[in-house]
């Protein structure tokens with residue numbers, strides 16, 4: 212951790228000392244920390260341009276970013292600093308950057324710019340890497356951040372908002388699943404969905420974090436391949452949202468992007484009730500998450516405002532949580548169904 216924190220301090224020292232962070236030829240001032248993940252810190256930053264006319268004429272980041280819709284009116288962005296401790300982590304960040312550049316969709320968070328730099332760990336220390344990734348900022352945070360705030364206020368999303376948030380996630384995933392070759396996100400969950408609340412409209416939902424996204428189709432033909440897949444997913448796919456075939460993979464199996472449909476079903480449940488159905492099923496008493504998932508053991512909250520969602524939404528979740536991947540619906544089936552529900556429940 213010595214390296215990580217010295218890196219972080221260097222960043223803060225730069226701020227306190229009036230310095231800025233450069234990502235390639237563009238300069239950013241750190242405003243505050245927005246959040247942190249396993250090996251990353253996310254900061255709110257503001258682009259510093261040499262003079263206002265340069266920004267107006269398309270200088271700075273404007274020159275770099277292909278779609279002007281991704282530029283912010285006030286120059287603020289989210290900057291993720293990834294702490295890289297070894298070669299494997301460096302490869303993972305490079306892969307995240309490569310994969311992110313494949314997508315272009317309003318419900319998938321675009322990577323605007325990136326830089327991987329070498330830093331010295333202390334005066335005598337070895338050279339290490341740090342990655343800086345620049346994204347549009349969504350100040351209302353993730354769905355998970357929203358649940359925490361809403362829980363304190365005893366609020367829930369309306370049925371209409373649930374369906375519209377979910378519909379946008381489906382749109383983003385459809386883009387990934389329709390690429391050639393198709394990609395799976397592999398970590399669809401409320402912590403990877405950014406929300407922006409809008410007056411008089413359902414919230415905008417954007418899927419992020421493509422660090423685990425990979426070509427989705429895999430032919431497993433031996434015990435060793437099955438174990439390798441299980442090991443990879445145990446590191447990259449969050450357990451409460453992980454499909455049964457990734458927990459207990461047969462030695463002969465055709466894996467496809469329907470692993471994401473399982474996670475999407477868990478996420479729809481979580482948009483309503485704040486947790487994955489399998490965390491809810493285990494409750495306070497605990498037990499094996501893997502067993503609950505493999506047996507698709509779903510429980511519905513049935514007291515207070517939690518009972519207020521229509522039964523049709525519960526059936527929809529159950530349809531996605533089909534333990535046999537070969538008969539689980541695909542993203543196009545899900546979109547047809549959610550549109551029917553939107554027509555039914557939105558006046």
Ligand SMILES: Nc1ncnc2c1ncn2[C@@H]1O[C@H](COP(=O)(O)OP(=O)(O)OP(=O)(O)O)[C@@H](O)[C@H]1O
Pocket residue numbers: 245246247248249250251252253289291346347348349350352353356402403405420
């Ligand atoms: N574009 C953004 N706009 C606003 N807040 C953001 C943005 N990106 C990330 N955050 C905040 O930073 C937190 C950590 O970001 P992120 O989940 O990308 O890190 P991570 O290292 O990938 O996390 P994990 O280890 O959970 O995968 C998020 O939970 C969110 O609160």
